[in-house]
Amino acid sequence: MTGFMSKNPRLVRVALGFLLASVAACTTLRQPQPPAGEEEGAVTTPYAPPAAQKPPRPVPAAGEKEQLAPALMYDILLGEIAGQRGRLDVATRAYVEAARYTNDPRVAERALKIAVFAKDQERALAAARRWVALEPDNKEARQSLAALALRSGLQDEALENIEYLIEHGEATPAQTYQSLLGLLVREPDSEQTLALMEKLVARHPQDPDAHFAYARLAAHARQWPVAEREVETALELRPDWVAALVLRAQIQLRQGNKELAHRQMVEALQRQPDDTELRAAYARLLVDLDDLEGARQQYRKLVRKQPDNGQFVYSLALLSLEAGKLDTSEKLFKRLLKLGYQVQQAYYYLGAIAEERNDRKNAIRWYSRIGKGEHWLEAQIRIAKLEADAGRIKTARARLQKLRQAQPQNARRLLLVEGSILSGIDWNEEAFQLYSRYLESHPDDADVLYARALVAESLDRLDIAEQDLLRILKADPDNARALNALGYTLADRTNRYDEALLYIQKAMEKTPDDPAVIDSMGWVQFKLGNLDKARE
Template sequence: MDAMRNAGVRPGAACTSTWFARVLGLATALILAAGCTPPGVPRKASGSDVAVPSPADPEAQAMSEVLAGEIAGQSGDLEQAMVHYLRAAELSDDPQLAARATRIAMFAGNPGDAAVRAAQRWLKLDPDSIEAHQTLALLYIRKGETDAAVEHLESVLRLYEGRKGHGYLAIAASLAKEKESGSALEAMRLLVERHAADSDAWQALGILALEAGSPRQALEAANRTLALDPDRTEALVLRADAYQALGDLDAAIRAMRQAVQAAPQDFDRRLRLGRLLVQAERYGQARKVFQALLKLRPNDETLLYTLGLLNLQARDLAQARRYFKRLADVGGQRRQEAWFYLGQIAEEQGKVHEALRWYRRIEPGEYFIEARGRMAELLARQGRLDEARAVLARAREQVSSTAEGVRLYLLEGQILRDAKRYEEGMALYNRALTEYPGNEDLLYARAIMAERLGRIDWAERDFKAILAADPDNAAALNALGYTLADHNLRLDEALEYIQKALQLTPDDPTVVDSLGWVYYRMGKPEVAERYLRKAYGLLQDPEIGGHLVEVLWKLGKRREAGNILRELLRAHPDNDALEALRRRLSL
């Protein structure tokens, strides 16, 4: 790769001055002249020969250094390119050449004397160059010479004289690019303190402070701006941004409301107020703000999308549908999202055929897999399992990535597992693993399917295949341990797997549940109770709850066991395992 291009300069074209163009022309002529005539053979003069300057001529020397610098840069040797360009800059009176030498020195990782020397030469040749002053300020900041940097920033202000506020904003924009943001911010602060009565200065400092990740300093600067100029409403926006960065959303909203009141026709401010209200979870107020904005821009995709989501959050499905339908009709970039949410709303309303119609429209992209998964599940619920599988099989033909292909296989496998068609599920996963050999997600899913069929040896083999590739896979450790415990097999070994999983994920309720269950299988119901209560407290899952009920029943705490089981059945009336437990305990 061309290092000179990476330095932001194109060989032979970056310096556009007449002198530099002439230098390159002369350099090319020298190369041609040297390359076409063998050493020692005199050339005949002709009227078309290029007059080559004397080596004593500074322009000729500069030309040679530029040529050497270009060749070094083309070869990727920026250090040598810098050396040659620095020499050329000292020989030439062209400020653009000095500017190029400065940039090469900076890109070569030489922010010290070489880059400063080149920039000083640049400034000497062009004393009114704003860019030269800004560059020297940055170089001095990097060297830790803040006072010297401030002097050059003062020069920038002088050169912007007559354009109120522009100088400070230009300085802030330049310093915002500096990696050493703390040092740059300190230089800006010193500059502003010299102009403490200027509200423009404080506003620019606040903007830079926010960019540099110093919201408290930004807030202070916004307040100083408003103290000097109470009518400066952009300082209210800065104050709101600072409060938001500090995490004080209430104060941010108050400040942004003030900014909106000061300029009620400012669309951007009202939009930002709406977003702040959403962030603060004041959804009702946010809806009013976005509805007012939509009157100004009826076909704005972002507004329609946001209002659709806000109404979904408020469970106003009719209104949400209206906004997403309008969004779909606009036909912009969010059309696919609109169709997806229209499908979800139809599902919520029990309109299965309408939901399928919306989902079917979605093309490969961000929402494609999920939409096809929803279609398959809806069809499966209607007993149309073959159609559901066909939807997912067609979808696999339309995707190209491994992740998408695997996910579609997993969705089909889940549908088969829910339908208790375990043999077909095993066949599906066998085929999938032929296509994606060694995929951990598919191995895990096949192991679960094998366990349903009572093929514990197969399940164990797949879990161990995962652990061979990833010994710290907590999910596989937990599943293997739980499978052994649930089938009363090698309980000490099962305990070791689960304990290791717990070390890796100490707050995972499914792992805590497995630990309680293995202790129950080992004949330690008191220990099991402690872990199962903790697991159920973390996650009111029917399987975890069922385990807790069984252990409490074993310990004679039958009233509590019955109460928990009844609560679980109310929440999960179609859970076969809970119903079987109720019958077994005669509750």
């Protein structure tokens, strides 16, 4: 049976995209993401130290912690007013000066944030040092100073602050190294961060967490020999450590050593067959290797062991859908509804399953339950197409037109959907007028020009069809779709066969494996009387 999702490209992308994203989310090679809520262009720049990524604590008011001396009050007020007026240079100078002669760490923290926002690294470093001096046990202060020192080439100072966190921090060593990685992968100079990590590991040669973190950092920098060496050392110090076993396989996979990555995971799983985390990692690896049936079998085992694990159920549902097992996938998606996991996605795929069964009523019912979000627009388009298939053309068009008004950013896509519905029932004149109205304000839209060219050819308006396709090619001479359409039209509807051949040959140069182009080449060769070439 042909895989259900192979007949539904949109579903293939969504489903496999999810599973491959799961691989990325669970692999230890991924770059730690910035905290939720960051705003682009604010102090949370890609290389901002940790303290610059959190809301500032309020600066002290008079009578709080210490009395504000006139000079201190002046600097704080000057800093705030200058900041509000966009004078970051003045604000930075004022706050860093205030931090020098107050013992309140909040002022130093505020000075650091403003200096980072102003991209004043020298003053940011001074503020971070002052903050650490006032709050030596503050994790964010130490991390910020380490990041700024590293960026300033002060590797020893960075290392000392990291060491302090490892020795005195409340977090476990593993958590501290995780935080450190989040810091280091943001730094643009990977050579310097690796050198720092090498020194840190040299101080803790028997700490598997240190070697593991070094392996991850090296993998992020694509320094594969270092990554391989360090993950092996981590495993020597802590045998059968699942996270390290997964990382080791991922390092091989990233280098293209698929067979080795697979063998390593199989051997690890043979030693620890009951480890759920390891089996889940193996299942994700199989998806990455395009062994979807193998991955499905692994997820079946995982679901049997943990029937209420939403991620496992969802993954198995998607893989069952790809395998064409509609009944199984339907049951699994309904289980997700009971679990309250990936509910919107479950509605979408249940609608798709019903649609595959030609059950329009239930397909529309499931699609209609989808709320605003990832699948909402796609579901509305599917509903419109189902309404049109049921002969409710007016209802379908009204839905699409309402959507165009509500979502102008998707207007072109929705217009093309409406046009395809109209041309699909041979309402070519209506489709032609629809496209023409849009092109009055968007005359160079290649997709709409192409769509109008096709319906124009159906209406025997070959001059407009040719005109639209040539307009596309004027802007994009290598547009294979337009080249092929123009060549085929000239071969099929005119006697300009030599000209048609040139267009189709150029299209074939761009997309030699496209069935539509191959078909056009056969047709034009037939028209030219080259029967042997036509058969080829």
